[in-house]
Amino acid sequence: MTRTTAFGETTLLEGPPDQLRAALPAVLDGTPDDRAVFTEPLACAVHCAGNVLAGSDVAIVGAGTAGVLLAVLLRLKGCQVTLVNRSPERLTALSATALLREVPKLLTSEVGTRTFGTVVVTTALLDDSTFDSAWGLLPRDGGRLVLFGGIRPDWRVPGTRVLLDGIRRGEEVRELELGGRRALVVGTHGATGADFAAAGAVLAAPLPWTAGHIEELIVNRVPLPALAALLNEAVRTGVDPIGKHVVDIGR
Structure with a gap:
């Protein structure tokens, strides 16, 4: 299987249909985008x-x-x-x-x-x-x-x-x-198709001890041009940003 790019709104994938289906697990319907990114x-x-x-x-x-x-x-x-x-x-x-x-x-x-x-x-x-x-x-x-x-x-x-x-x-x-x-x-290394299915099931169900979910880890949303500055600051200080940042790549 080959791909044209690792970054973008659309990516061209080539390969036998069964391998493509296996390589691209589907997120369960109804899972919010901010949760699905995890x-x-x-x-x-x-x-x-x-x-x-x-x-x-x-x-x-x-x-x-x-x-x-x-x-x-x-x-x-x-x-x-x-x-x-x-x-x-x-x-x-x-x-x-x-x-x-x-x-x-x-x-x-x-x-x-x-x-x-x-x-x-x-x-x-x-x-x-x-x-x-x-x-x-x-x-x-x-x-x-x-x-x-x-x-x-x-x-x-x-x-x-x-x-x-x-x-x-x-x-x-x-x-x-x-x-x-x-x-x-x-x-332990990587994940299997069964692991993706299990992860999807966790994301689709409420956690028993909180009304929130994994997306609570998201602390900020930044446009794509701001990502470089965020990463450069982490390199300069040696301190990773606290929490997850969602990057909006624009339209």
């Missing part, structure tokens, strides 16, 4: 949530979009969810939302000695510090570290020769023993 990232979170047992005590490392969507799904699975983030700004903003107001939130520096049976890393790029923090959240034995966020192909677990990106992309399960802890490392 379908793809939510489908990836659905795929990740399949690696977490229902009712688990879970720490999600990273309070970006991936972490927030995963928190919503795991709450629907009956899990006890705690969001852990390095900086306070995102946690403060999320505390004001009906979506995650009741979810416990901790700064990485405030976790102390608490441990969780499952830890999911959702950060955009795993580094030594984030890995050490996530690994330290696991119990001494029997924990599960789920790799959902980005990892450089050449990044190794500190003090070892273990490459984690291959585990993530290959969706492998490996046992790792490090620093007196032993846990399963589980990779």
